[in-house]
Amino acid sequence: MQLTTIIALGIFLPMLILILVSGLKFRELSENAAKSEAISSAQRYANNIQDNLNQVFASINNYADTYESLMKIKDSKLFTIEEIHEIQKEFLVTNEMGLSVYVILVPGSIIDTSGKRLNEHLMLLANDRVNILLSNYESWDYHFKSNVEDSLKKGDGYMLLPPYIENSIGGKSMLVFSYAHGIQSNGKFKGLVGIDISIGWIQEFISKIDLFNKKAHISIISNTGIINADNKNDSLIGKNVKDVLKSYQHESLRLMDSTISDVKNNGEYIFYVPIKFNKLKSSWHIRISVPEEEILKTANKELIIRIIIIALITIFAIILSYFYLNKLTNRISKLAYFAKLVSKGKLNLDFESSGKDEITELSNSLQDIVTRFSNIIKSLKNSLDQLKISTGDLSKTSIRLYEGASEQASSTEEVSASMEEMSANIDQNTENAKIADTIAKKSSKEIEISSKNVKNTASSMGEIAKKITIINDIAFQVNILALNAAVEAARAGIHGRGFGVVAAEVGKLADRSKIAAYEIEQLTNNSFLIAKQSGATLAQIVPEIQRTAILVQDITNASIEQKAGTDQINSAIQQLNNVTQENASSAEQLASNVESLSMLTDKLNKLISFFKIEDKVDDEVKIKREKIIPKNKTIIKELNEEIAEVGPESRLNKDIVKAKKTVDKGFNLNLGDEQFLDDGFEKF
Amino acid sequence: MEDLDLQRIFAAQLSDSEFAKLSKFIYSQYGIKMPPEKRIMLQSRLQKRLRVLKIYSFKEYIDYVFSTQGNDEIIHMMDVVSTNKTDFYRESSHFEFLGQVILPKLFEEKKQIKIWSAGCSSGPEVYTLAIELSEFAINHPGFDYSILGTDISTLMLKKAFAGVYPEEMVNMIPLELKRKYLLKSKEKTKKLVRINSNLRNKTRFLRVNFMDDHYAVNEQFDIIFCRNVLIYFDRETQEKVINKLCNYLRLDGFFFLGHSESITNINVPLKQLKPTVYCKIKN
Numbered sequence: 001m002q003l004t005t006i007i008a009l010g011i012f013l014p015m016l017i018l019i020l021v022s023g024l025k026f027r028e029l030s031e032n033a034a035k036s037e038a039i040s041s042a043q044r045y046a047n048n049i050q051d052n053l054n055q056v057f058a059s060i061n062n063y064a065d066t067y068e069s070l071m072k073i074k075d076s077k078l079f080t081i082e083e084i085h086e087i088q089k090e091f092l093v094t095n096e097m098g099l100s101v102y103v104i105l106v107p108g109s110i111i112d113t114s115g116k117r118l119n120e121h122l123m124l125l126a127n128d129r130v131n132i133l134l135s136n137y138e139s140w141d142y143h144f145k146s147n148v149e150d151s152l153k154k155g156d157g158y159m160l161l162p163p164y165i166e167n168s169i170g171g172k173s174m175l176v177f178s179y180a181h182g183i184q185s186n187g188k189f190k191g192l193v194g195i196d197i198s199i200g201w202i203q204e205f206i207s208k209i210d211l212f213n214k215k216a217h218i219s220i221i222s223n224t225g226i227i228n229a230d231n232k233n234d235s236l237i238g239k240n241v242k243d244v245l246k247s248y249q250h251e252s253l254r255l256m257d258s259t260i261s262d263v264k265n266n267g268e269y270i271f272y273v274p275i276k277f278n279k280l281k282s283s284w285h286i287r288i289s290v291p292e293e294e295i296l297k298t299a300n301k302e303l304i305i306r307i308i309i310i311a312l313i314t315i316f317a318i319i320l321s322y323f324y325l326n327k328l329t330n331r332i333s334k335l336a337y338f339a340k341l342v343s344k345g346k347l348n349l350d351f352e353s354s355g356k357d358e359i360t361e362l363s364n365s366l367q368d369i370v371t372r373f374s375n376i377i378k379s380l381k382n383s384l385d386q387l388k389i390s391t392g393d394l395s396k397t398s399i400r401l402y403e404g405a406s407e408q409a410s411s412t413e414e415v416s417a418s419m420e421e422m423s424a425n426i427d428q429n430t431e432n433a434k435i436a437d438t439i440a441k442k443s444s445k446e447i448e449i450s451s452k453n454v455k456n457t458a459s460s461m462g463e464i465a466k467k468i469t470i471i472n473d474i475a476f477q478v479n480i481l482a483l484n485a486a487v488e489a490a491r492a493g494i495h496g497r498g499f500g501v502v503a504a505e506v507g508k509l510a511d512r513s514k515i516a517a518y519e520i521e522q523l524t525n526n527s528f529l530i531a532k533q534s535g536a537t538l539a540q541i542v543p544e545i546q547r548t549a550i551l552v553q554d555i556t557n558a559s560i561e562q563k564a565g566t567d568q569i570n571s572a573i574q575q576l577n578n579v580t581q582e583n584a585s586s587a588e589q590l591a592s593n594v595e596s597l598s599m600l601t602d603k604l605n606k607l608i609s610f611f612k613i614e615d616k617v618d619d620e621v622k623i624k625r626e627k628i629i630p631k632n633k634t635i636i637k638e639l640n641e642e643i644a645e646v647g648p649e650s651r652l653n654k655d656i657v658k659a660k661k662t663v664d665k666g667f668n669l670n671l672g673d674e675q676f677l678d679d680g681f682e683k684f
Numbered sequence: 685m686e687d688l689d690l691q692r693i694f695a696a697q698l699s700d701s702e703f704a705k706l707s708k709f710i711y712s713q714y715g716i717k718m719p720p721e722k723r724i725m726l727q728s729r730l731q732k733r734l735r736v737l738k739i740y741s742f743k744e745y746i747d748y749v750f751s752t753q754g755n756d757e758i759i760h761m762m763d764v765v766s767t768n769k770t771d772f773y774r775e776s777s778h779f780e781f782l783g784q785v786i787l788p789k790l791f792e793e794k795k796q797i798k799i800w801s802a803g804c805s806s807g808p809e810v811y812t813l814a815i816e817l818s819e820f821a822i823n824h825p826g827f828d829y830s831i832l833g834t835d836i837s838t839l840m841l842k843k844a845f846a847g848v849y850p851e852e853m854v855n856m857i858p859l860e861l862k863r864k865y866l867l868k869s870k871e872k873t874k875k876l877v878r879i880n881s882n883l884r885n886k887t888r889f890l891r892v893n894f895m896d897d898h899y900a901v902n903e904q905f906d907i908i909f910c911r912n913v914l915i916y917f918d919r920e921t922q923e924k925v926i927n928k929l930c931n932y933l934r935l936d937g938f939f940f941l942g943h944s945e946s947i948t949n950i951n952v953p954l955k956q957l958k959p960t961v962y963c964k965i966k967n
Contacts, residue, residue: 413725414769417915418944424919428948578724585728589694592735596690681867681878684859 011321015314022310023303030299034212035269038288038295039260041211042218042273046286049202049220050275056097056195057158057179057277063091064157064181064193067103071185079109098195099176105183105191149189152182158279159192162224163199163238175199175238177228199237202229212294219245220275223282241287267292331359335366342366345610347374377611384605391598398587398594405580405587412580416573423566430559437556440549447545451538458531465524468517475513482507693734698727698742705746706730710765713758714836715895715921729764733757763839767916770805772812773856775911775943779816781961782907786938787820787827790906795826797906802929803913804833804889807844807879808853813909814883815857815865832901834892841889847879894925904934911960912942919950926952930964937964 066087070079088101151159161178180194199220206218206229220229221241230236236244262271268289275284338349351367354360482503489500698706703726707718718726730745737757739745748754749761773779790797799817801810810833821827835841854862854877865883869876892899894913908929914922926939930953933939939954939962941947947954947962954962 409725409728410767410769413767414912414915417767418912418942421915421942421944425944425946425948428946432948574721578721581725581728585694585731588732589690592690678867678878678881680870681876682870684863684866684868684877 011317012314015310015317019307019310023307026306027296027299027303030302031295034290034295034299035262035271038211038216038269038271038290039262039273041209042271042286042288043260045206045209045218046273046275048205049284049286050277052097053179053197053275054278056197057181057279059091060101060179060181060193060195061158061279063087063101064183067183067191067193068185071183071190079105097197097201099174099198100196101194102196103191103193106189109191149182152180152189152192156279156281157182157184159194160223160277160280160282161194162222162226163228165238175228177222199228203231203234203237205229206231211288212290215291215294217289219287221285221287223284228284264292269295328359331363335359335363338366342370342373346612347377348613374611374613377608378613381608381611381613384601384608388601388605391594391601395591395594395598398591402584402587402591405584409577409580409584412573412577416570416577419566419570419573423563423570426559426563426566430556430563433552433556433559437549437552440545440552444542444545444549447538448542451535451542454531454535454538458528458535461524461528461531465521465528468521468524471517472514472521475510475517478513479507479510482510689738689740690735692740693731696727696731696734696741698723698730702742702746703727706749709750710762713895714762714765714893715918715925716765716916717918717921726765730761732764733760736760759838763837766835766837766840768805768835768837768840769912770808771856772808772854774809774812775960776856778909778911778940778961779812781958782813782938783816783820786907787817787824791820791824791827794906796828796830798903799829799831799907799909800901800905800929800932801831801833802892802894802908802910804835804840804844805837806840806849807833807847807887807889808849809833809909809911810844810887810889811847811865811879811883812857814879814886815861817886818865818883819861829886831887832890832905833887834890834899834901836891836893838891841891845889847884849877849879851875851877853877894928895921899928899932901932903932905932905937906934907938907940908933909940911940912945914945915942923950923952926950926954930954933964935964935966938962939964 084103088103091101092098159180159182161180163175163177165175176196176198178194178196180192182192183190202220206220209216209218209231211218216231218229218231219227219236219241222228225241227236227239227241227244260271260273262269264270268291271288271290273286273288275286277283335351338351341349347370349367349370351363351370485503485506486500489496489498489503492499700720700723703718703720703723706726707720707722710716710718727742730742734740734742734745737745737748739748749757787797797817799813801813804810810831813831814829817827817829817831821829833841833844835844851868852875854866857866862877865880867878867880869878890900892901894917910926910929914925917925922945926947930939938957941960941962943960945960947956953965953967955965957963
């Protein structure tokens with residue numbers, strides 16, 4: 001909803017409510033006011049009437065006092081009629097209201113000029129305003145005396161007589177009422193002084209009253225219920241109120257009461273206000289009855305006037321506020337628009353900032369916020385871009401580190417395994433060297449023995465050679481013997497032929513023996529030489545063999561040392577291996593953390609990119625960033641793919657699963673689909 | 685995965701008893717010796733699996749591995765447990781000896797030779813051999829070859845099959861040979877190379893567990909490279925494995941071991957030609 005509307009409504013609605021509430025309240029108030037007005041008017045009238053009458057009554061009281069004091073002074077002297085007339089005339093002049101003044105004296109109170117007592121009975125003397133003696137020496141019926149006396153006593157010496165028709169004055173009949181005051185002398189009733197007052201003036205007075213547009217019905221009611229005056233209906237005058245006013249039943253109590261009251265009856269408000277007279281116990285009442293609509297008419301009229309006034313004020317206020325609000329809301333709307341832009345991330349804004357009011361202050365504060373925010377975002381953006389670049393580098397580095405560490409871990413593991421193998425081989429060598437050592441030692445001993453044997457053989461050969469000379473000699477002798485035998489056989493002739501053959505054979509044998517002996521000699525000599533040589537050689541070999549044995553011993557020792565060294569190296573490599581493996585793991589962790597960092601940075605960047613600061617540096621960075629991101633992503637993607645390849649969902653895995661079932665026979669990996677097409681590659 | 689979970693995995697510790705359980709299993713099934721010193725190594729390597737499976741303790745992991753559902757996990761576990769150190773032209777003297785002595789000798793007898801790279805890891809040995817043999821073929825018309833690579837790690841086999849490597853890994857290969865046999869990534873930033881299809885077509889790859897009674901290999905090879913594999917086995921296992929491998933090596937065929945390996949005191953039908961190079965003899 002528009003601010004203007006809200007504010008206009010904000011003014012109008014409370015006003016309306018105020019008007020209605022106050023109108024209703026005011027209606028009640030003005031009803032009360034009308035009532036108050038009626039009452040106060042009535043009071044005023046009552047006061048007026050009672051003031052006037054009290055004055056008259058007071059003078060009557062004075063008059064009575066005058067008589068009393070005259071009676072004291074005169075003592076036994078009595079009033080003459082003339083004297084009384086003079087007094088009354090004088091009194092009438094001062095009391096315009098009085099129609100006539102009368103005095104009633106007990107018999108024997110008046111004398112004539114000759115001093116003769118005039119009144120044998122109660123005597124009424126009255127004269128009117130025009131100085132006409134109304135009742136000359138008229139005697140009053142004495143039986144009144146007790147009545148009047150009682151009335152006066154009851155009223156503490158005062159008496160107010162209800163209105164009655166008086167015909168005696170001026171020949172006209174008129175409604176009059178009478179006030180009387182008793183005269184006492186020495187505690188005895190001596191008579192009374194009274195005044196007849198025309199009600200006409202009261203009638204006239206209330207007739208002139210303009211109350212509630214003359215709609216008010218005003219009556220003056222005497223204490224006995226006789227209507228003394230009525231502004232609406234003359235004919236009611238002199239009648240008893242209970243005979244003529246329907247509402248009497250409800251009002252009867254009011255007459256007894258000397259307090260102000262109002263009742264609402266039959267669509268009219270009836271007010272009773274007492275008219276009190278000095279020294280009189282009973283009082284008159286002024287009764288005002290006003291139709292309800294008259295009372296309300298005023299209230300309604302007031303209400304309408306108020307509504308109109310408030311409406312005019314409201315309209316005026318709305319018009320005024322509309323112009324002001326329009327101006328105000330325009331500025332607020334502008335601010336709201338700016339704020340909306342800010343909420344959409346636009347930070348390159350210039351707020352208007354003229355004037356000194358709160359809106360300007362708000363505008364300035366907003367500008368301040370936006371500027372600061374913009375600066376923060378700018379530096380945040382720059383930092384993020386830096387972070388992005390760093391993360392990119394970090395990502396590459398960490399991946400390289402990870403790959404390197406993995407590679408290193410593999411290498412170290414292989415070196416470790418190789419070292420173990422080597423160590424095992426050295427062990428084997430040591431064992432072998434030990435065996436060789438034993439063999440060498442044994443050989444050395446054996447060769448020593450052999451050497452001795454060869455020496456023996458050589459000497460044996462010498463012996464043999466010597467012995468063979470004997471054979472040679474024997475052969476020579478056998479040959480000579482054979483020759484001799486041959487000669488002897490020839491001599492024997494035929495008989496010796498056989499012998500001759502034998503001799504020849506023997507000769508041959510001897511020759512052969514000789515040859516053989518020669519050969520043996522030759523061989524023996526040779527063998528002797530060889531044996532001698534062998535002996536020498538063996539004698540030479542022995543120390544060499546012994547040296548060999550020592551060398552083998554050295555090798556064995558060296559191998560043992562080598563083994564110890566290798567073991568140390570091996571354990572060092574094993575430690576290195578452990579560290580390397582952990583490094584590889586850490587590097588992997590690092591790479592994945594960097595990946596998270598990179599993603600976080602991307603996310604932050606995305607969040608930050610919501611704000612538009614728009615400057616050239618930003619764009620440059622943006623271009624830079626765009627160049628970096630895909631590279632990064634590729635690396636991460638590749639790393640992920642590599643990891644994913646191991647995952648249970650990879651295609652290769654299914655082949656392996658199938659293959660696994662036939663593992664005893666081995667299996668062909670289904671690597672049929674070439675993942676990497678040569679398209680992505682070119683010649684070197 | 686949330687960072688916190690990652691932290692939990694990285695903080696997971698492999699207890700001695702858990703290690704013992706795993707090491708016993710790995711030794712008995714795959715022959716790889718796992719003395720207590722290797723606890724940290726095993727822990728570090730298995731954390732990768734914990735991460736993939738989103739398992740937060742080794743106890744859980746072990747329960748999973750040895751459960752029926754976790755049967756497949758054993759293969760992945762071995763992928764990370766096996767050590768996969770390899771390089772192009774590693775221990776280059778072997779390749780010199782191969783090119784200068786063995787190949788010429790074999791070429792006199794036959795034109796088509798078969799090589800087995802047992803424990804090929806991610807394949808550099810296979811492709812180094814392929815390069816060397818291709819080079820030999822240039823000067824010896826009619827010469828042809830095929831190479832089989834096997835490994836326990838499927839992950840490594842997959843890499844070997846793809847034949848894609850980071851550029852720095854092929855630094856050992858002379859530029860001339862790189863030009864002949866390698867491709868480089870069109871994206872300069874990637875710094876990847878790939879073995880060209882000619883070489884790749886000469887190769888096959890298989891998963892073989894040396895501990896299995898029979899290998900899925902039904903042929904006789906002229907040369908077996910089994911370098912830096914036996915170091916992970918103890919003597920007893922080494923003897924068994926070499927004997928089994930020798931079943932697939934023809935008489936007078938050549939057997940290459942790693943620089944630290946030897947057959948001393950091992951009863952195998954091999955005769956040493958020079959250190960770490962052997963020739964198959966009759967039993």
